[in-house]
Amino acid sequence: MTSPQNIQNIPNIQQLANSLNEVSLSTSPTNTFSGSFNSFKARRLSTTNKAKPLKPFSTGDFKILLLENVNQTAIDILSKQGYQIEFHKTSLGEAELIEKIKDVHAIGIRSKTKLTEKILSHAANLVSIGCFCIGTNQVDLEYAAKKGIAVFNSPFSNSRSVAELVIAEIITLARQLGDRSIELHSGTWNKVSAKCWEIRGKTLGIVGYGHIGAQLSVLAEAMGMNVIYYDVQMIMSMGTAKQVGSLKELLNNADFVTLHVPELPETKGMISTAQFNEMKQGSYLINASRGTVVDIPALIEARKSGRVAGFALDVFPNEPAKNGVDLFNNDLNAWASELTSLGNVILSPHIGGSTEEAQSAIGVEVGSALVKYINEGSSIGSVNFPEVDLRTLSQDQVNHVRVLYIHQNVPGVLRTVNEIFAEHNIDKQFSDSEGDIAYLMADISDVYESDIKKLYEQLEQTPFKIRTRLLY
Numbered sequence: 001m002t003s004p005q006n007i008q009n010i011p012n013i014q015q016l017a018n019s020l021n022e023v024s025l026s027t028s029p030t031n032t033f034s035g036s037f038n039s040f041k042a043r044r045l046s047t048t049n050k051a052k053p054l055k056p057f058s059t060g061d062f063k064i065l066l067l068e069n070v071n072q073t074a075i076d077i078l079s080k081q082g083y084q085i086e087f088h089k090t091s092l093g094e095a096e097l098i099e100k101i102k103d104v105h106a107i108g109i110r111s112k113t114k115l116t117e118k119i120l121s122h123a124a125n126l127v128s129i130g131c132f133c134i135g136t137n138q139v140d141l142e143y144a145a146k147k148g149i150a151v152f153n154s155p156f157s158n159s160r161s162v163a164e165l166v167i168a169e170i171i172t173l174a175r176q177l178g179d180r181s182i183e184l185h186s187g188t189w190n191k192v193s194a195k196c197w198e199i200r201g202k203t204l205g206i207v208g209y210g211h212i213g214a215q216l217s218v219l220a221e222a223m224g225m226n227v228i229y230y231d232v233q234m235i236m237s238m239g240t241a242k243q244v245g246s247l248k249e250l251l252n253n254a255d256f257v258t259l260h261v262p263e264l265p266e267t268k269g270m271i272s273t274a275q276f277n278e279m280k281q282g283s284y285l286i287n288a289s290r291g292t293v294v295d296i297p298a299l300i301e302a303r304k305s306g307r308v309a310g311f312a313l314d315v316f317p318n319e320p321a322k323n324g325v326d327l328f329n330n331d332l333n334a335w336a337s338e339l340t341s342l343g344n345v346i347l348s349p350h351i352g353g354s355t356e357e358a359q360s361a362i363g364v365e366v367g368s369a370l371v372k373y374i375n376e377g378s379s380i381g382s383v384n385f386p387e388v389d390l391r392t393l394s395q396d397q398v399n400h401v402r403v404l405y406i407h408q409n410v411p412g413v414l415r416t417v418n419e420i421f422a423e424h425n426i427d428k429q430f431s432d433s434e435g436d437i438a439y440l441m442a443d444i445s446d447v448y449e450s451d452i453k454k455l456y457e458q459l460e461q462t463p464f465k466i467r468t469r470l471l472y
């Protein structure tokens, strides 16, 4: 249960009703419009039949659930818009999340909240998901797109923080610093130099040369390391780093191997017994990507045999949903206690991107992307949607509606939709598709309040519609 201090600005039903007091709700909440944010607006307008200028888009009805302690910068940006915000420091269990998600229009998460098909199938009103992190593997992106839910993330705001942590881990492993620190914490003075190394002149092998890998490459070279990297894409090197043709070539030549690939079907278990056997004797492994990329029992064996002289794990296959949970005393990570019995092992609780700088930048980036999508329909930066945008609507424009129409990517849609628009003037229109879904944005004018309900219903009744929103 969330304590009251963790919740900000949750409106109750009465407050919500007060915010809608311009018109009375004469229709039943379970009429044909029920279950979507826009239908709510359409229901309000359906009570008025006289032609009069439209009101500007009002954000006060919009509910956002923010989980996992997303940064204050995001809360500030979203609150400023007048949205109703419910904030929790932790993730939520499945049952509680299903209850909450039924009611909200957007949700903000980090890496722990799994938004599966099961959970999203209850999200009747949800139009957008903000992942306040880089990874989006915790969300069923395809299912979200099919439901017309746009997902946003922050592709590089924490890259530098991860790269700096990895540099720290390379030196810590090379100098067995973690072990010396643990020993001295319990009073043991153990001054050794055997098997402790400088990193200058050693070879760093980076698997996945994207935002983090490339940052790391620059930092490592600045400290005198040779850098090689393996990536499925041909990528221009930073400095004098060299791309190698295969993972095997990288493993054969690197003194330190560091993983920076996304979690994908092809990266699950990517580093297992066969790959450890290709690594140099006495080399090191660092994983700050996703826990499933490394086969941990195989890693434990590689450490015991000395093939691997030390390793650092920032990520785990099953991570607890909140702080304070004992990682080792649960049956999700059966091998976990073995990790602590091995020497020269660094374990950290998925903190690669956890710096003040990164979290604040992520809050601004994802918070702003959500506002642009909610208020204007812009899907620029979405990871599962066609990217569509039109210039910002002026508040002076009257009798003007922006139509956001997410639909199946099949022939005949534009003809049908433009027939529906025929009574009005189409000022601007843009449409794009990605896979099975397409997104059309149109600014139409000569629209009166009495037209709104009909316009909404006609679009909703088209056979290929996924979701309709009208902004005005």
Ligand SMILES: NC(=O)c1ccc[n+]([C@@H]2O[C@H](COP(=O)([O-])OP(=O)(O)OC[C@H]3O[C@@H](n4cnc5c(N)ncnc54)[C@H](O)[C@@H]3O)[C@@H](O)[C@H]2O)c1
Binding pocket: 134, 135, 155, 156, 158, 159, 162, 207, 208, 209, 210, 211, 212, 213, 230, 231, 232, 233, 260, 261, 262, 263, 264, 266, 267, 288, 289, 290, 314, 315, 350, 351, 352, 353, 354
């Ligand atoms: N520990 C943390 O706190 C933390 C923080 C941020 C990101 N991450 C993780 O790190 C991952 C990488 O982040 P990024 O920003 O550098 O991502 P990115 O998308 O910029 O780069 C990933 C690179 O991996 C490559 N790649 C994909 N599949 C590959 C494969 N099978 N073999 C080799 N290369 C492959 C891609 O071509 C790409 O160049 C994220 O997906 C996320 O899961 C962890």
Ligand SMILES: O=C(O)CC[C@@H](O)C(=O)O
Binding pocket: 110, 111, 112, 132, 133, 134, 135, 136, 158, 353, 354
């Ligand atoms: O902040 C988090 O929970 C996730 C950090 C990192 O793994 C990411 O994907 O950005």
